[in-house]
Amino acid sequence: MSLVVVIAGTPALIHLVHRLHYGQYIRQDGPQSHLVKRGTPTMGGVVIVLAIVLGWASSAVYRYLTVGVAPSWSAVLVLFAMVSMGLLGFIDDFAKVRKKQNLGLSVHAKFIGQVIFATVYAVLALLMPTRSGFPSAQSGMSFIETPFLSFDGAGRVLSVVLFILWVNFLMSAWTNAVNLTDGLDGLASGSSMIAFAGYALIAFWETYHIRGGGKTGFSYAVSDPLDLTIIAVCAAVACFGFLWFNSNPATIFMGDTGSLALGGLFAALSIATHTEFLALIVGGLFVIETLSDVIQVGCFKLTRHRVFRMAPIHHHFELLGWSESKVVVRFWMVELMFVLIGLMVFYADWAGRSGLLS
Numbered sequence: 430m431s432l433v434v435v436i437a438g439t440p441a442l443i444h445l446v447h448r449l450h451y452g453q454y455i456r457q458d459g460p461q462s463h464l465v466k467r468g469t470p471t472m473g474g475v476v477i478v479l480a481i482v483l484g485w486a487s488s489a490v491y492r493y494l495t496v497g498v499a500p501s502w503s504a505v506l507v508l509f510a511m512v513s514m515g516l517l518g519f520i521d522d523f524a525k526v527r528k529k530q531n532l533g534l535s536v537h538a539k540f541i542g543q544v545i546f547a548t549v550y551a552v553l554a555l556l557m558p559t560r561s562g563f564p565s566a567q568s569g570m571s572f573i574e575t576p577f578l579s580f581d582g583a584g585r586v587l588s589v590v591l592f593i594l595w596v597n598f599l600m601s602a603w604t605n606a607v608n609l610t611d612g613l614d615g616l617a618s619g620s621s622m623i624a625f626a627g628y629a630l631i632a633f634w635e636t637y638h639i640r641g642g643g644k645t646g647f648s649y650a651v652s653d654p655l656d657l658t659i660i661a662v663c664a665a666v667a668c669f670g671f672l673w674f675n676s677n678p679a680t681i682f683m684g685d686t687g688s689l690a691l692g693g694l695f696a697a698l699s700i701a702t703h704t705e706f707l708a709l710i711v712g713g714l715f716v717i718e719t720l721s722d723v724i725q726v727g728c729f730k731l732t733r734h735r736v737f738r739m740a741p742i743h744h745h746f747e748l749l750g751w752s753e754s755k756v757v758v759r760f761w762m763v764e765l766m767f768v769l770i771g772l773m774v775f776y777a778d779w780a781g782r783s784g785l786l787s
Contacts, residue, residue, distance in 0.1 A: 431484030431663040435670030438476040443674070443681050446470035451526040469679060472522045474687020477618075477667045478515045481694070482508060484663035485656070501653035502557045503565040503701055506550060507660055510697035513546035514604050515690030522684040543601055550697065551596035555589060563640075563652040565701060568592045572706040573778045574649055596696075599705060604692030606715035609722055609741045611688040614677035616743060616757045620714050620764040621691045622668035627711050627768035628698050629661035631775055635702060638779070646783035649703070657701055664694055677754050707775060713767030714760055718742060 447470060485508065489500040520542075521534040534542075554566035568588045569576025580588035580595075611617035636655045640648040651657075668691070674680050683691075695715075699708035709716055718741045725740035737745040746756045780786050 430487040431480040431666045432670045434480035434483050435476055435667050436673070438479060439473060439671065439674045439681060442473060442476050443470045446472060446681070449526075451523075469682055471526065471682045471684040472519065472686050473671060473675065473681040474515055474518060474522075474683040474685070474690050477671055477683060477687050478512060478690045480667035480670070481511065481660065481663045484666065485660050488659050489656075499560070501561070501656045502553075502559050503561075503652040504656035504660055506554050506557065506565050507657065507694065507697040507701055509553075510546070510550045510600070511690050511694035513550070514543070514600065514693030515686050517542045517546070518685035518687065518689035521689075522686050540601075543604065544597055546693075547597045547600040548593050550600075551593040552589065554596075554700065555592060559652045561639075561652045563650045565652050566592070566596075567650075567703055570595065570705055571703045573775060574647075574651075574703045576703075596700065599696040599700065600693055602719070603696040603699075603708075603712070603715070604689045606712070606719045607692035607695065608685060608688040610715050610718045610743075611683060612741060613743055613747075613753050613757050614679040615672055615675050616760055617688055617691070618668045618671050618675045618683060619757065619761045621695075622665050622672065623761065623764045623768055624695065624712050624715075625661045625665040625668065625698075627771055628695075628702070629658050629665060630772060631704065631707075631711075632658040632661055632698070632702055634775070634779070646785070647779050651702055654702065657698060660694070661698060664691070677757065704775070707771055710774060711768055711771035712764075713771075714764035717763075721745070 451471065485504065489504075492498045493500070517534070517539060521539065524534055551566070555564055555568060557565060559565055567576060568581050568591075569579035571577065580591040582588075607617055607621065610620060632651075632654045635649040635651045636658055638644050638646060638648050639654060640650045642648065671683065671687075675683065692715075695708065695712060699705045699711075704711075721737060721742035722740045724736050728734060728736050738748040739745055743756050743760060747753060751759075777786070
């Protein structure tokens with residue numbers, strides 16, 4: 430369903446955006462080779478978000494009609510995080526095309542929106558009752574499953590406040606990370622496809638080893654991980670289908686609508702699967718892109734010298750003479766290696782806790 434929605438919906442969106450003259454505006458200080466992309470249809474993230482929601486919804490309806498299992502609140506909340514961040518991105522994209530410049534929402538307005546939506550998600554994830562009996566999120570920071578810093582000991586109200594701050598940080602960090610990565614044709618969509626495929630495997634393993642499920646070995650107190658698996662698979666497939674149109678030369682960009690939505694979804698999946706710090710490995714490419722920007726800005730303010738020719742780092746390699754396609758494919762390879770490392774660490778953690786390595 431997700432693939433059908435993307436393959437059928439993206440050409441329709443391209444046609445609509447062309448008719449409305451809602452093309453992308455390119456930053457003037459970027460690589461000059463990118464200026465030819467001016468006017469390319471944007472807001473392709475609308476189709477990505479719709480594909481993920483409809484893909485999950487079709488499976489939810491099928492499960493309800495065949496086995497009587499109702500949709501889980503955990504899945505609804507994860508999708509809320511994605512849709513709400515995507516809505517912020519859509520408003521930003523729409524402001525850009527209406528103003529006919531590469532400036533949309535102000536930083537202040539975008540920050541307020543992120544705080545509101547992330548806070549709603551955090552509160553509901555802690556308090557909303559779930560079918561499994563486990564909360565949609567645990568009040569603490571985890572590498573994998575067991576919190577190494579739990580907020581519960583701080584008192585109920587304070588623990589909620591600390592968790593809200595933690596979720597706000599994660600949402601802001603991952604949405605900006607994916608947004609920074611979305612600078613070359615197919616880079617963010619292809620890297621997201623690989624990252625979400627990794628999270629689909631993680632969530633499916635948690636489904637098979639859910640606490641109370643009767644399987645041998647270490648078990649996870651994760652709420653409804655099968656629904657999270659389906660969402661991650663839908664996200665990977667939606668990005669896969671979008672690549673058909675987004676690969677170089679792109680006929681449409683995902684825009685902030687897509688990058689903020691995918692970043693919000695990645696953050697929510699890390700929270701819902703209790704792998705907030707493992708996500709730093711699984712989404713390693715996004716971390717590198719963000720760090721390159723932070724290092725560039727920080728060093729320039731302190732020393733008036735640049736570390737890279739241009740940040741984020743994918744532009745640095747472009748200016749070194751790499752073709753755009755070569756940068757994108759090699760960065761996909763880097764992200765794939767990060768995902769494989771993340772999966773090996775995840776399995777090694779399970780095997781160690783299950784006593785298989787002793």
